[in-house]
Amino acid sequence: MRNLGATMIQTPLETVAYVDPSEHLRPEPVFAAKPVGTFRDYSIDLNDPIKERVRKTYLDMHTNQTVDFVQAKVAHWTKFxxxxxxxxxxxxxxxxLVDESDPDVNIPNIVHAFQTAERIRKEHPDDDWFHLTGLIHDLxxxxxxxxxxxxxxxxxxFPVGCQHAKSIVYRETSFHNNPDTFDNRYNTEYGIYEPHCGIANIMMSWGHDEYLYRVLKHNNCTLPExxxxxxxxxxxxxxxxxxxYMHLANKKDMEMLPWVLEFNKYDLYTKCTDVPDIEKLKPYYQSLIDKYIPGDLEW
Structure with missing residues (x-):
């Protein structure tokens, strides 16, 4: 795997450090009619309403996502x-729903769901479970x-309960009001965790990834590991x-990492304003839902 560093973007207002995954994930110089270098642009421009929306969303996230907050949200949402x-x-x-953290598109999230699924379907035609994963990943x-x-x-x-890593978006400007930043239990490299304990044993900031994973497990979905x-x-x-956070990952995490990177190629670079014919596509994806996640789910 290519090791990606942090890119520095200089704007008239502020310099921002952020991770640019495009060196590793980019499938081609131009994707979805958009140059790959323009994806995940987290530069600060107070006069750009979308960039300001994104910045403020992350500021609120990084201020409020603490160990106590995550534990409370897990307890609340896993009652299903x-x-x-x-x-x-x-x-x-x-x-x-328009994702307020997304600097790339300003369209309903259902469009992104079908864009992601269809690109995966095109390049992995025999892996129907992968098509469905692309469709539901943001659910x-x-x-x-x-x-x-x-x-x-x-x-x-990002993990809570340990030091906030340098590659987190807006890392240098957004955690100054987070109480865990100054708590000696949580602000060291390992924090409350053991070396190579495995990502599954880490508390992540609360969001849609963890919630959907828990919903699917609770409802006995049969998608592969x-x-x-x-x-x-x-x-x-x-x-x-x-x-x-490689010091917290275990062997299983590293075996799964190529799958995450493969998925993110489609998650990131399919974002565009070209809207697929969702109603036409629904019967195919409904057949996959019936196969892997049928019936009503408890949320």
Whole structure:
């Protein structure tokens, strides 16, 4: 795997450090009619409403995502008593959601779901489970319709309970009001964790990845292990692209890492304004839902 460093972007207002995964993940010089170098642009421009929306979302996230906060959210959401719905019904909810952490697109999340799935289907035609994984990977964002602020739903994830890594988006400017930053239990390299304890044994910032993973496990979905791992960690950019937190990963995590990187190629570079014919595609994806995640689920 190519080791990716942090890129520095100089704007008229501020210099921002962020991880650019495009060196590793880019499939071609131009993807979805957009140069790959323009994806995940987290530069600060106070006059750009989308960039300001993104910056403020991450500021709120990095201020509030603490060990105590995550533990409370896990307890709240893993009662699975919020609503019952099948996958397609839940997916239709995303037609009303625009991800406030996304600097690349400003369109409903359901479009991104079908864009991702269709690109995977084209390049992995025999792996129907992979097609379905692409379709549902952001489905945990339905939390936003049940009184959860977007900073606790969307965006890149990171571990709580240990030092905040350098490759986290806006790392140098966004954690100064997070109490865990100054708590000696949580601000060292290992924090509350043991070396190579495994990512599954780490508390991640609360968001749609962890929530959907837990929903699928609770409802006995039959997607393969690599699909569940991709869903759970596709937003963990500081690890899979920044190469931070390797001191906490174990052998199993490293075996799964190529799958996460393969998935993120489609998750990231399919974002564009070209809208697929969703209604035409639904019967195919419904057949996959019936195969792997049938019926009404407890959310």
């Amino acid at each position: 008593d919020k609503f019952k719905a099948n996958i397609m019904t839940a997916l239709d909810k995303l037609n009303a 945990g964002k339905v939390m936003a319709f049940y009184d959860e602020p977007q900073w606790a739903v969307v965006g890149d994830t 690599q699909a569940l791992f991709m869903i759970r960690y596709h937003s963990f950019y500081p690890w899979h692209s920044g190469k931070d």
